[in-house]
Amino acid sequence: MARPRTFDEERALDAAMRTFWEKGYEATSTQDLCDATGLGRSSIYNTFKSKHDLFERALSRYLDAMTATHLAVLEEPGRSAAGRIRALLAQVIESEAECRAAAGRALGCLGVNTVVELGARDPAAAALLERDTARRLAALRAAVEAGRRDGSITSVRDPDALARFLNATVAGLRVSSQGGADRAALEAMAEIAMDALTR
Amino acid sequence: MARPRTFDEERALDAAMRTFWEKGYEATSTQDLCDATGLGRSSIYNTFKSKHDLFERALSRYLDAMTATHLAVLEEPGRSAAGRIRALLAQVIESEAECRAAAGRALGCLGVNTVVELGARDPAAAALLERDTARRLAALRAAVEAGRRDGSITSVRDPDALARFLNATVAGLRVSSQGGADRAALEAMAEIAMDALTR
DNA sequence: CTGGTTTTGAACTGATCAATCCATAACAGC
DNA sequence: GCTGTTATGGATTGATCAGTTCAAAACCAG
Numbered sequence: 001m002a003r004p005r006t007f008d009e010e011r012a013l014d015a016a017m018r019t020f021w022e023k024g025y026e027a028t029s030t031q032d033l034c035d036a037t038g039l040g041r042s043s044i045y046n047t048f049k050s051k052h053d054l055f056e057r058a059l060s061r062y063l064d065a066m067t068a069t070h071l072a073v074l075e076e077p078g079r080s081a082a083g084r085i086r087a088l089l090a091q092v093i094e095s096e097a098e099c100r101a102a103a104g105r106a107l108g109c110l111g112v113n114t115v116v117e118l119g120a121r122d123p124a125a126a127a128l129l130e131r132d133t134a135r136r137l138a139a140l141r142a143a144v145e146a147g148r149r150d151g152s153i154t155s156v157r158d159p160d161a162l163a164r165f166l167n168a169t170v171a172g173l174r175v176s177s178q179g180g181a182d183r184a185a186l187e188a189m190a191e192i193a194m195d196a197l198t199r
Numbered sequence: 200m201a202r203p204r205t206f207d208e209e210r211a212l213d214a215a216m217r218t219f220w221e222k223g224y225e226a227t228s229t230q231d232l233c234d235a236t237g238l239g240r241s242s243i244y245n246t247f248k249s250k251h252d253l254f255e256r257a258l259s260r261y262l263d264a265m266t267a268t269h270l271a272v273l274e275e276p277g278r279s280a281a282g283r284i285r286a287l288l289a290q291v292i293e294s295e296a297e298c299r300a301a302a303g304r305a306l307g308c309l310g311v312n313t314v315v316e317l318g319a320r321d322p323a324a325a326a327l328l329e330r331d332t333a334r335r336l337a338a339l340r341a342a343v344e345a346g347r348r349d350g351s352i353t354s355v356r357d358p359d360a361l362a363r364f365l366n367a368t369v370a371g372l373r374v375s376s377q378g379g380a381d382r383a384a385l386e387a388m389a390e391i392a393m394d395a396l397t398r
Numbered sequence: 399c400t401g402g403t404t405t406t407g408a409a410c411t412g413a414t415c416a417a418t419c420c421a422t423a424a425c426a427g428c
Numbered sequence: 429g430c431t432g433t434t435a436t437g438g439a440t441t442g443a444t445c446a447g448t449t450c451a452a453a454a455c456c457a458g
Contacts, residue, residue: 003455004404004455006405006406030445041407041446046405115377117316120305161387165388167375169367171371175311175314179314189364192361196391199398200434240417240418240438249417
């Protein structure tokens with residue numbers, strides 16, 4: 001009935017996501033997005049409403065994928081809850097190492113980067129991030145409570161607070177990585193964070 | 200001998216610093232800097248070489264002031280080393296609360312924000328941040344070692360790693376604050392981080 | 399092969415970007 | 429009150445920004 005698209009929308013979204021991840025929202029121009037996706041301007045504006053709309057979709061995609069991975073690690077069977085949390089931190093460190101290998105430098109987390117760059121100034125992004133944080137905290141809290149039951153977590157602190165601590169630890173690892181900390185340093189930091197759970 | 204300036208360079212630098220802090224580097228236009236400082240374009244470019252030069256000086260000023268405050272807290276007499284580290288975290292939380300009261304929202308730390316926004320893409324900023332991080336880590340390490348001596352820190356982990364953990368904790372607190380965590384949540388997180396030192 | 403529909407590329411829009419220029423203003427030394 | 433020097437405001441630069449327009453291209457149903 002009409003001329004078909006010559007590109008895959010998902011792939012384009014992925015390329016845009018990587019660009020926003022590498023450069024941040026403000027520093028990414030629409031030309032950068034054309035270059036990264038291989039699309040022309042018309043195709044981008046025909047498919048997405050605006051740069052901001054494309055960013056929202058890219059961020060949403062990133063958060064869904066990243067958090068899904070983390071939730072999967074937190075629910076992996078055959079380990080103690082503390083072991084699963086430790087595995088989550090290891091996963092974060094691994095992903096930083098992968099970015100460093102692929103992009104030549106640590107990229108941190110698009111979620112953390114967006115909180116810092118756009119913070120409360122972008123209500124749409126803030127809403128996506130808030131929803132994601134709630135999911136992450138719920139999963140971390142559940143893991144902490146499981147750890148209290150299976151004995152792998154002995155801290156008597158409030159599970160909600162422990163969940164927030166762990167989420168902040170992930171952010172701290174990411175920022176440290178962007179600040180130049182190497183893998184060994186990140187691993188040592190993660191070990192120390194785990195100490196807080198078994199106090 | 201010539202027409203004198205009608206503004207105070209330090210005050211202008213301070214206003215520029217706050218603007219970069221609130222909006223980030225990329226999102227701050229030279230017009231924003233004119234508005235914030237009250238200076239005309241000519242005066243800004245006559246005093247500073249460029250937007251980037253002004254940013255470097257603002258960042259450097261911020262880092263010096265912030266780190267000086269933190270080092271002072273870490274060296275305050277009359278407390279155990281663990282108590283001084285706890286006071287540092289309290290200071291971070293307090294400064295976040297102050298920003299929230301003054302600017303209406305959490306601003307995080309200009310240093311952390313710059314690591315995330317410009318990361319390794321801006322060599323000049325990266326150099327300033329690296330130097331600052333080294334100073335902070337040295338002070339934290341010294342505090343940890345003092346804590347081991349005075350018995351207030353019982354963790355057997357490497358003091359360097361503990362210092363990095365604490366620095367990451369500060370970053371985690373700041374990002375969490377920007378992400379919407381309230382004061383009580385931040386305080387609970389700090390308490391848990393302290394648990395890792397007395398394990 | 400034709401008509402209707404969508405995609406695509408390239409030219410283009412007005413706004414805004416960082417930065418410069420220049421005429422004028424304001425001072426200090428003489 | 430000159431003269432030399434710097435500061436200042438406003439106009440201006442060329443580049444780039446996000447986003448639009450439009451004609452040509454590409455497809456498919458008939």
